[in-house]
Amino acid sequence: MNHDYQKDMAGCGLTGLISRKRRRVSGSHIAKSLCLMTDRGNGLGAGYAAYGIYPEFKDFYAFHIMYDEPSVRRTVEEVLKASYHVEKIEEIPTSPVRAIPISPLLVRYFVEPLKEKLVGDVEESDFVVSTVMRVNSEIEGAYIFSSGKNMGAFKGVGNPSDIAEFFRMEEYEGYLWTAHTRFPTNTPGWWGGAHPFTLLDWSIVHNGEISSYGINKRYLEMYGYKLTLLTDTEVAAYLLDLLIRRHGLSIPVACAALASPFWKNIDRMDDGERDALTALRLTYGSALLNGPFSLLFGHSNGLVGINDRIKLRPLVAAVKDDVTYMASEESAIRAICPSPEKVWAPRAGDPVIVGLED
Amino acid sequence: MFRSLAPPEYLATIDRVKCIRCKRCIQNCGWGVYSWGGDKILIDTFKCVKCLRCYHYCPEEAIEIKDNPTRFKQNAYWGYHNIRNIKRQAETGGIPLTGMGSDLPYTILFDNLLIDACQVTNPSIDPLREPMELRTYLGKKPSSVKIEKGKDGKLKLAEPAPPQIKLEVPIIFSPMSYGSISLNAQKVLATAAKECGIVMNTGEGGLHEDLIPYRKNIIVQVASGRFGVNPEYLNAGVAVEIKIGQGAKPGIGGHLPGEKIPLEVAKTRMIPVGTDALSPAPQHDIYSIEDLRQLIYAIKEATDYKPVSVKIAAVHNVAAIASGIVRAGADIVYLDGFRGGTGAAPSIIRDHLGIPIEHALAAVDDRLRQEGIRNEASIIAAGGIRSSADAAKAIALGADAVAIGTAALITMGCTTCGKCYTGNCSWGITTQRPELTARLDPEVYAERLINLIHAWTHELKEILGALGINSIESLRGNRERLRGVGLDSFTLDILGVKPAGR
Numbered sequence A: 001m002n003h004d005y006q007k008d009m010a011g012c013g014l015t016g017l018i019s020r021k022r023r024r025v026s027g028s029h030i031a032k033s034l035c036l037m038t039d040r041g042n043g044l045g046a047g048y049a050a051y052g053i054y055p056e057f058k059d060f061y062a063f064h065i066m067y068d069e070p071s072v073r074r075t076v077e078e079v080l081k082a083s084y085h086v087e088k089i090e091e092i093p094t095s096p097v098r099a100i101p102i103s104p105l106l107v108r109y110f111v112e113p114l115k116e117k118l119v120g121d122v123e124e125s126d127f128v129v130s131t132v133m134r135v136n137s138e139i140e141g142a143y144i145f146s147s148g149k150n151m152g153a154f155k156g157v158g159n160p161s162d163i164a165e166f167f168r169m170e171e172y173e174g175y176l177w178t179a180h181t182r183f184p185t186n187t188p189g190w191w192g193g194a195h196p197f198t199l200l201d202w203s204i205v206h207n208g209e210i211s212s213y214g215i216n217k218r219y220l221e222m223y224g225y226k227l228t229l230l231t232d233t234e235v236a237a238y239l240l241d242l243l244i245r246r247h248g249l250s251i252p253v254a255c256a257a258l259a260s261p262f263w264k265n266i267d268r269m270d271d272g273e274r275d276a277l278t279a280l281r282l283t284y285g286s287a288l289l290n291g292p293f294s295l296l297f298g299h300s301n302g303l304v305g306i307n308d309r310i311k312l313r314p315l316v317a318a319v320k321d322d323v324t325y326m327a328s329e330e331s332a333i334r335a336i337c338p339s340p341e342k343v344w345a346p347r348a349g350d351p352v353i354v355g356l357e358d
Numbered sequence B: 001m002f003r004s005l006a007p008p009e010y011l012a013t014i015d016r017v018k019c020i021r022c023k024r025c026i027q028n029c030g031w032g033v034y035s036w037g038g039d040k041i042l043i044d045t046f047k048c049v050k051c052l053r054c055y056h057y058c059p060e061e062a063i064e065i066k067d068n069p070t071r072f073k074q075n076a077y078w079g080y081h082n083i084r085n086i087k088r089q090a091e092t093g094g095i096p097l098t099g100m101g102s103d104l105p106y107t108i109l110f111d112n113l114l115i116d117a118c119q120v121t122n123p124s125i126d127p128l129r130e131p132m133e134l135r136t137y138l139g140k141k142p143s144s145v146k147i148e149k150g151k152d153g154k155l156k157l158a159e160p161a162p163p164q165i166k167l168e169v170p171i172i173f174s175p176m177s178y179g180s181i182s183l184n185a186q187k188v189l190a191t192a193a194k195e196c197g198i199v200m201n202t203g204e205g206g207l208h209e210d211l212i213p214y215r216k217n218i219i220v221q222v223a224s225g226r227f228g229v230n231p232e233y234l235n236a237g238v239a240v241e242i243k244i245g246q247g248a249k250p251g252i253g254g255h256l257p258g259e260k261i262p263l264e265v266a267k268t269r270m271i272p273v274g275t276d277a278l279s280p281a282p283q284h285d286i287y288s289i290e291d292l293r294q295l296i297y298a299i300k301e302a303t304d305y306k307p308v309s310v311k312i313a314a315v316h317n318v319a320a321i322a323s324g325i326v327r328a329g330a331d332i333v334y335l336d337g338f339r340g341g342t343g344a345a346p347s348i349i350r351d352h353l354g355i356p357i358e359h360a361l362a363a364v365d366d367r368l369r370q371e372g373i374r375n376e377a378s379i380i381a382a383g384g385i386r387s388s389a390d391a392a393k394a395i396a397l398g399a400d401a402v403a404i405g406t407a408a409l410i411t412m413g414c415t416t417c418g419k420c421y422t423g424n425c426s427w428g429i430t431t432q433r434p435e436l437t438a439r440l441d442p443e444v445y446a447e448r449l450i451n452l453i454h455a456w457t458h459e460l461k462e463i464l465g466a467l468g469i470n471s472i473e474s475l476r477g478n479r480e481r482l483r484g485v486g487l488d489s490f491t492l493d494i495l496g497v498k499p500a501g502r
């Protein structure tokens, strides 16, 4: 049985930006935005996700793995080599930071599933997901915290500026960034517990507590997801994977499942739309994210920001030229974009969906 | 010579000073406790069942119904009911019957479960200010939907969705047949179901024509006696239920004696007046899960694919049985726990067979999830739902909705005296005696039942608000928001619930 776990709780700040023209910007930019929100974190976790950072390996899955014990590295590498062609292995470059005296061993792998391992009609992406699930739930002390193509997550226990300095974020250039600082109410002291959470090229940063966690988790387990991190955010990441990648829902429809319109609004729609939204709520009732949250999710083609159905957590968006910004606070946006063309607070449950221009 | 070695359970007493000899108690008592002695009311207290009808109708408050202080000697092993049953059996050689759900002191898991609430890290929600959604749909859900954008830019379904029963609150009325209860009692249920946007269930007694106006709020039942079943009946409601078993009497059939089959009941059941209505223990065309599948699909064919519910008693292997039922094509699995009520059952069966709804529900919900088919059918939990808190706990354990029977009857005056099988119910509920049923005015009593559903609706909204969620689907199966107190680790494991403090 898998119910006797301790759930992790946290308050947080988040920020993100996307250049619709795929213009790549340095990580120092997003770090500046995140570091402004000092009240939203307590130094117990921060992280960044960036897209477009590995152009020279863009066709390979970039696995970022943390090892609590260097000894498990060999076990994991054996698992990987058995099923993947490994193009490159390197330690993730870090700088010494006084506030971060200890850190797990951090290694990245650029890999591609071996063709002969994809038996039957197994999708490559499902194969990668199953590897991630397997390593994370079965190999003690090893944790794949990033598994997409041409993107990566960088996160750990520390405050936003220390984590940025540690991972040398200024050296990466991406067209889409999300970042997160946290205020855990219990102290996990575990690097894997920081945001962003990623699976394939989904990355999620999240502020809030998902009060429906228990049923969201059991729903995902029915589809083979193994929830190893005991945080709300993991649930959101897997739900997006299930609804969008596996069930083929469009992003707006998936958002309408995760933060569904109220029945009173659905009842007012005309027949076709009402039937569609009713069927959506019936089918995905257990996927409804209920409770206070704002979250950003990035994927290789865009950035989405969404609030819970009654907006119990802040989310502000702004636009300037080809860049859209979203953050917990307007000041975090103005820290890096002093004079946006437009600033607005998205309505409860109404997603802000930004895609790339090409 | 003694009349019975089983002493009367209750002492009906009249304060002779207060009594004005109006004889209302004589009129009101369905069990004939009172009679007129020329100058005073005579009392035959052996017949009293403590239904309290006389008490409420005495204008002078002259009546008192006491528990008989003369009891068998206290014995921690030989309980009162053990000795009493033996004495009754020694006198009659029969099987003592009973009504209502078991009243023995087995552990009540609902009372060992507590619900979570929000503090600081997540805000609670005020149901008076924010929308709070209880709407529930019963029926098969697809595992995914295909939605496309129409030419007008609006979303529309690419494939039609399976039929559903829409409920404004996740509470329905459990099946109670015309015959076991009076037509007026059924009318109370139907009126309240319509008003509250929920459903009642005909039970195995056919559908009286007076209920036809309520068909959008009725589930019709098909059970082993097949009373009143024809194609018109199958199509009369929003869904059809196949009754395999009942929590109060798993594995046994039913017997409505001929005295309780007057013309109207006979017509509705489509049997001759005054013949015993026998519901065999098994359905004689269902001896296996394949047979059930055939019946489910026969009914679907006959009804143009209305949802089909299958009602079973909670027994030891309920999880595997429920899984088979879902795979056989049922859209709804109705689980009736051993505390569930009955109009008549042998007390030995009622008190000793089956398992509680809490265990059964948790096991079934888990099993269907393990097998990846939880979406294929809705689960209704029944058998002892006493309050909105029980309902909330059942939903958190995994039920889509709960069914209430006894609670609904209590709004009609029932005091759970447990003597429904006699057909003398003084409240006009479980009787067909016209002078008794006439007292149950459907309009007056429907109002009371509607009040109950409204009260529970408000309470459920308060519970959701405290949990910081604004829709019932976020409570359904959300066992993380329950904690057990004083439960052993096995039980916690079966329920999938953490102990309080964790």
Ligand code: SF4
Pocket (backbone or CB within 6 Å): B012, B028, B029, B030, B031, B032, B033, B034, B047, B048, B049, B050, B051, B052, B053, B054, B055, B065, B426
């Ligand atoms: S009306 Fe009920 S309580 Fe009163 S004497 Fe008859 S059985 Fe007893």
Ligand code: SF4
Pocket (backbone or CB within 6 Å): B051, B099, B100, B409, B413, B414, B415, B416, B417, B418, B419, B420, B421, B424, B425, B426, B427, B429, B430
């Ligand atoms: S329905 Fe009537 S006979 Fe049955 S328990 Fe209630 S009051 Fe007693």
